[in-house]
Amino acid sequence: MVIAGPCSVENEGQILETARAVKEAGASVFRGGAFKPRTSPYSFQGMGEEGLKLLQSARETTGLPIITEVLNPRDLDLVVRYADILQVGARNIQNFSLLKEVGQTKKPVLLKRGMATTIKEFLMSAEYILSEGNNDVILCERGIRTFETATRNTLDLSCIPVIKRMSHLPILIDPSHAVGTWHYVASMARAAVAAGADGLMIEVHPNPEEALCDGGQSLKPNRFEHLLKTIAPIAAAVGKKMPQAGN
Amino acid sequence: MVIAGPCSVENEGQILETARAVKEAGASVFRGGAFKPRTSPYSFQGMGEEGLKLLQSARETTGLPIITEVLNPRDLDLVVRYADILQVGARNIQNFSLLKEVGQTKKPVLLKRGMATTIKEFLMSAEYILSEGNNDVILCERGIRTFETATRNTLDLSCIPVIKRMSHLPILIDPSHAVGTWHYVASMARAAVAAGADGLMIEVHPNPEEALCDGGQSLKPNRFEHLLKTIAPIAAAVGKKMPQAGN
Amino acid sequence: MVIAGPCSVENEGQILETARAVKEAGASVFRGGAFKPRTSPYSFQGMGEEGLKLLQSARETTGLPIITEVLNPRDLDLVVRYADILQVGARNIQNFSLLKEVGQTKKPVLLKRGMATTIKEFLMSAEYILSEGNNDVILCERGIRTFETATRNTLDLSCIPVIKRMSHLPILIDPSHAVGTWHYVASMARAAVAAGADGLMIEVHPNPEEALCDGGQSLKPNRFEHLLKTIAPIAAAVGKKMPQAGN
Amino acid sequence: MVIAGPCSVENEGQILETARAVKEAGASVFRGGAFKPRTSPYSFQGMGEEGLKLLQSARETTGLPIITEVLNPRDLDLVVRYADILQVGARNIQNFSLLKEVGQTKKPVLLKRGMATTIKEFLMSAEYILSEGNNDVILCERGIRTFETATRNTLDLSCIPVIKRMSHLPILIDPSHAVGTWHYVASMARAAVAAGADGLMIEVHPNPEEALCDGGQSLKPNRFEHLLKTIAPIAAAVGKKMPQAGN
Numbered sequence: 001m002v003i004a005g006p007c008s009v010e011n012e013g014q015i016l017e018t019a020r021a022v023k024e025a026g027a028s029v030f031r032g033g034a035f036k037p038r039t040s041p042y043s044f045q046g047m048g049e050e051g052l053k054l055l056q057s058a059r060e061t062t063g064l065p066i067i068t069e070v071l072n073p074r075d076l077d078l079v080v081r082y083a084d085i086l087q088v089g090a091r092n093i094q095n096f097s098l099l100k101e102v103g104q105t106k107k108p109v110l111l112k113r114g115m116a117t118t119i120k121e122f123l124m125s126a127e128y129i130l131s132e133g134n135n136d137v138i139l140c141e142r143g144i145r146t147f148e149t150a151t152r153n154t155l156d157l158s159c160i161p162v163i164k165r166m167s168h169l170p171i172l173i174d175p176s177h178a179v180g181t182w183h184y185v186a187s188m189a190r191a192a193v194a195a196g197a198d199g200l201m202i203e204v205h206p207n208p209e210e211a212l213c214d215g216g217q218s219l220k221p222n223r224f225e226h227l228l229k230t231i232a233p234i235a236a237a238v239g240k241k242m243p244q245a246g247n
Numbered sequence: 248m249v250i251a252g253p254c255s256v257e258n259e260g261q262i263l264e265t266a267r268a269v270k271e272a273g274a275s276v277f278r279g280g281a282f283k284p285r286t287s288p289y290s291f292q293g294m295g296e297e298g299l300k301l302l303q304s305a306r307e308t309t310g311l312p313i314i315t316e317v318l319n320p321r322d323l324d325l326v327v328r329y330a331d332i333l334q335v336g337a338r339n340i341q342n343f344s345l346l347k348e349v350g351q352t353k354k355p356v357l358l359k360r361g362m363a364t365t366i367k368e369f370l371m372s373a374e375y376i377l378s379e380g381n382n383d384v385i386l387c388e389r390g391i392r393t394f395e396t397a398t399r400n401t402l403d404l405s406c407i408p409v410i411k412r413m414s415h416l417p418i419l420i421d422p423s424h425a426v427g428t429w430h431y432v433a434s435m436a437r438a439a440v441a442a443g444a445d446g447l448m449i450e451v452h453p454n455p456e457e458a459l460c461d462g463g464q465s466l467k468p469n470r471f472e473h474l475l476k477t478i479a480p481i482a483a484a485v486g487k488k489m490p491q492a493g494n
Numbered sequence: 495m496v497i498a499g500p501c502s503v504e505n506e507g508q509i510l511e512t513a514r515a516v517k518e519a520g521a522s523v524f525r526g527g528a529f530k531p532r533t534s535p536y537s538f539q540g541m542g543e544e545g546l547k548l549l550q551s552a553r554e555t556t557g558l559p560i561i562t563e564v565l566n567p568r569d570l571d572l573v574v575r576y577a578d579i580l581q582v583g584a585r586n587i588q589n590f591s592l593l594k595e596v597g598q599t600k601k602p603v604l605l606k607r608g609m610a611t612t613i614k615e616f617l618m619s620a621e622y623i624l625s626e627g628n629n630d631v632i633l634c635e636r637g638i639r640t641f642e643t644a645t646r647n648t649l650d651l652s653c654i655p656v657i658k659r660m661s662h663l664p665i666l667i668d669p670s671h672a673v674g675t676w677h678y679v680a681s682m683a684r685a686a687v688a689a690g691a692d693g694l695m696i697e698v699h700p701n702p703e704e705a706l707c708d709g710g711q712s713l714k715p716n717r718f719e720h721l722l723k724t725i726a727p728i729a730a731a732v733g734k735k736m737p738q739a740g741n
Numbered sequence: 742m743v744i745a746g747p748c749s750v751e752n753e754g755q756i757l758e759t760a761r762a763v764k765e766a767g768a769s770v771f772r773g774g775a776f777k778p779r780t781s782p783y784s785f786q787g788m789g790e791e792g793l794k795l796l797q798s799a800r801e802t803t804g805l806p807i808i809t810e811v812l813n814p815r816d817l818d819l820v821v822r823y824a825d826i827l828q829v830g831a832r833n834i835q836n837f838s839l840l841k842e843v844g845q846t847k848k849p850v851l852l853k854r855g856m857a858t859t860i861k862e863f864l865m866s867a868e869y870i871l872s873e874g875n876n877d878v879i880l881c882e883r884g885i886r887t888f889e890t891a892t893r894n895t896l897d898l899s900c901i902p903v904i905k906r907m908s909h910l911p912i913l914i915d916p917s918h919a920v921g922t923w924h925y926v927a928s929m930a931r932a933a934v935a936a937g938a939d940g941l942m943i944e945v946h947p948n949p950e951e952a953l954c955d956g957g958q959s960l961k962p963n964r965f966e967h968l969l970k971t972i973a974p975i976a977a978a979v980g981k982k983m984p985q986a987g988n
Binding site for chain 4: 116150151154158179187234
């Protein structure tokens, strides 16, 4: 599973252009945030339902399923109407109310590990979803907080074999948020696949320098396409299949 | 401000006995959790509204104002009816939906720093509450996650002078959750006051060995009373007044 | 025990002026680095033996015993000739060769905890000194490395009660290196004493803005003097005596 | 470059058997510790010169160059006589005296990143060696200390692209020490190669359950051989050549 797309939904042109490009390059799911969890209340908070509608257009245009984040239990019904996969973000890893409520939906849930969440706690948070009857949980590592400042967070790829040994749940890697700058994304994406990850989540934006959030860590579509080509032989070497580009 | 009480509301006897004891010892606010954020969905999750009613009895019996945690925006109206101060816990430090909604109430909000929250992020989360019009925010440090395992978390007392320099908001210290064992609570409580903290939050339980959660870090009432006596001269030395015992 | 003085020995005027000032304010030991462990090989590395001679002058002038750091086993004989107390710095906490060799001297050794050293490892490093026959080991906490960036390191004051419970060795606190800026030093020094520390190590420099290293975290002598006065009642409250100023 | 061998030299049989096995499997350098930096002074400290002699036999038997750790500047001349590559361990990353002295030798130096060393500090420590005139420095990441306890340390593979961007020095990965249990070594070794590492350092022991140190993280020779086979196509995919097995 290769999930790609921008950090946030900004406008129709950006969304449709990116969706087409990542589909062309080989992505299997399209991502985009309509509700954004921002450290500051004065930062751009996302387009809300308007953004969800643009994601729907992207799905209609490309056929790619849509993943988007839900922040507030009160928005859950709304997000469920538009999303194919619900994302619970790193900041909500122990928002147990939200976990229980997404566990009561019938949508797959991608659950991101928190910045200071141990692997055991990560699996326990997944258990909050599973215990409500929703078995379709996808784990996603996106970097943990350490003393190192050369990268935004430290991507803990060793969680892959640990989780494979402790759980049956699939584990995806989001290198973009972990490293915080596009220069290091390709290297870490290849490493993730070699380590046995079940998929990737990559930020792609047609004009990173103009992105409303996280532009610096976004790949341009052509770099993303190139990245997937370099990953294919690594995936093959560890017995995984890649989605076919352009299908 | 000295907040004291058990981790969770368990039954009427426990609540009333503890409330009377901490009042007698000099506490100014009574705490107790009715909705508990637990790592595992299979752990005790709190008594819910039944617990809130017991807290109300404690207030009626002792006159102490009540602080209790709210986890879910959907429970907010309920909790507001019973609590004098709302607590937002460490796990919800970036649950921005919840922060906004408590910001729309007229109750004081005690906001606990997350285990991996920087001081800047902590103040930004407070800003989510302030920006909704609620100016009565009390910060509370309860330990950050580090590599050290001799204590449950590492109590970051240096946040006190940092916050005093960056913000006008009061800062309380919760040594109980930080150190994770009662042996170290008194030492850290005294240090917090000497460092300039505006108050303390201390776990007190009449029978720690039978507590449904966090018994190991709870002080018995007599140790709590002794602690407050040893704190008084330190508070005086740094120009703070302690609440009067038994009033 | 209150150890005070500049990060590094720079020249005779600076050393004698500071030594007199900290003596006057009530310090019981004078510190100054002649061999400096610097992250970069291109930073000032200390004055070497010339610096040791200036420390000797300071002792002759003030009567204060001298503590200074030894970095290299090959310099040990030299440092032993001048120092009353040997310091092993945080970066050498697991330099076991050096620990063994200072353990073979008859001088007291102040051992600083490393930035990522657990308390158990800290005590094991002390054991390297003790096991060579030198029982005069003084532990010193100077901050651990965490994700927080508002302070240089995070001062782990909870190590005080932990060490008091696990070991008979005295534990000092160095707030200056931990917080990294003088604004927070006094608050943390008071907290350390309240927590039960056996002493303090404080950086003092007559002209911090011109210091060759760590100026930003140094107190001016008058602030240091004021700090000790504010500490006295806290020390009294926890049953400790302060050294008498000016004796 | 694939470095393999046991944590410590234990006896002739163990050393020669392992050296032959790793040579057969495709390793290009043989490792083994004669001087061991152990947290406790009461743990096995290594065989000293006797161990160095056994490493020499291993070189004579297999033709593989030898890497071994030097702890004490006073042992440097001795170690230089036996080793082809000098190792400076994680605990000595800021033992600047030792760094300067290995910088004055003509042997290549493998420098391990400390458990709490930032990448900038890591490169600065390398600079201590380079600035003495020794340009043959090989960096090695072996895990950093974080809050996660499922692995011994957290392997920071993102240091590979960061170092590639900031420095010309080669960077090797030691997954064995980082993960702390053999189950996760192969996955992380493959990830390291995919991320662009210039080599690997892997612990191999013929009887891990009887090893005097770090047995739990050692691969048996047949697992090591299998690992190298699975790495070959990944190395090819990222444009690296593997050493030829059995040559």
